[in-house]
Amino acid sequence: MKSKKNVLMLIILIICIFAMLYISRGYLVVDEAPKQADVIIVLSGDEGRLAKGAQLYNEGYADYVLLTKANEEFITKEEAINFGIPESQIILEEEATSTYTNATYAKLLLEEHQFNSSIVVSSDYHMRRTKLSFERVFKGSDMELTYVAAPLHGEVGEISIQTAIKEYIKLVGYTLGMYRFIDLED
DSSP: OOHHHHHHHHHHHHHHHHHHHHHHHGGGGOOOOOOOEEEEOOOOSSSSSHHHHHHHTTTSSEEEEEEETTSEEEEEEEHHHHHEEEEEEEEEOOOOOOSHHHHHHHHHHHHHTTTTEEEEEEEEGGGHHHHHHHHHHHHOOOEEEEEEESSSSSSOOOOOOOHHHHHHHHHHHHHHOOOOOOEEEO
């Protein structure tokens, strides 16, 4: 009888965890109002990221667009040009392997170009971890960072439970400083 009770308790616990994750999906989203900056940093990954970065560029929020891991599908120089960004205004970073290294390499390029402010663009579900990574890498710098979310599907914040679970696992790892060991090829 005790084992049936334990199984039932485990099932209830799992249901509660999934319910909490479902309800708390919005915590993953960091979406600030865009403001004028020197550069827009677009993180590699989902296709909506470059579209959002190009929209911000075309609305005049920055003069340059930095593409991290700019050799991946959806985030190439050619795609950026197709979105109306002139080649002369595109800065390419092609070495990053994770969200943490996106921030690391971006910082080097921003320092090289003597930029003081940037808009960081990634998918809505990915923004909490993006902000954590960038804040750690840029800690102690005078860089002004603004975080603008790109919707994965539909509207910003429409995140599936599967996506939320995967992202929460990575967020916990990043919070614990394990970003060098997880999330390669993010």
